[in-house]
Amino acid sequence: MAAFPVPTKKKANGMHPALSEIINDISEYDTVFLGYPNWWYSCPMAIFSFIDANDLSDKNIYLFCSHGTGGLAGSVQDITAALPESTVISDNVFHVFQDDTANAKEDLQEWLNNIIQ
Numbered sequence: 001m002a003a004f005p006v007p008t009k010k011k012a013n014g015m016h017p018a019l020s021e022i023i024n025d026i027s028e029y030d031t032v033f034l035g036y037p038n039w040w041y042s043c044p045m046a047i048f049s050f051i052d053a054n055d056l057s058d059k060n061i062y063l064f065c066s067h068g069t070g071g072l073a074g075s076v077q078d079i080t081a082a083l084p085e086s087t088v089i090s091d092n093v094f095h096v097f098q099d100d101t102a103n104a105k106e107d108l109q110e111w112l113n114n115i116i117q
């Protein structure tokens with residue numbers, strides 16, 4: 001029995017869905033925080049749509065993720081593989097178990113403080 005809902009056609013077919021919001025000019029940013037839930041041992045396909053839609057070359061990327069018992073699973077590797085080679089992806093990934101998200105503010109703040117210092 002599958003631990004999570006059966007993957008959608010988007011996942012099964014590798015489809016990158018249209019995003020409901022777009023960023024006007026990503027070139028204004030050096031650092032991008034990319035957050036997602038773990039879906040099907042990876043990230044939702046919309047993350048790949050975001051990567052398609054924005055030139056993230058030379059950006060610093062910080063990932064944050066909520067998840068079930070699967071943890072980060074393959075998400076970091078899958079996102080890294082989809083990003084340009086010149087993108088710098090921090091291995092300091094914030095991740096939190098789904099039941100702990102409501103109480104994660106302090107940990108999240110500490111993570112941000114370490115990054116911003």
Ligand SMILES: Cc1cc2nc3c(=O)[nH]c(=O)nc-3n(C[C@H](O)[C@H](O)[C@H](O)COP(=O)(O)O)c2cc1C
Binds near residue numbers: 041066
């Ligand atoms: C379609 C779907 C697939 C999921 N797949 C996984 C998974 O493979 N591994 C895992 O640990 N959690 C999985 N989850 C649990 C989500 O990671 C969890 O519900 C989410 O992090 C909670 O954040 P949210 O309330 O913002 O959605 C899945 C949830 C959904 C809805």
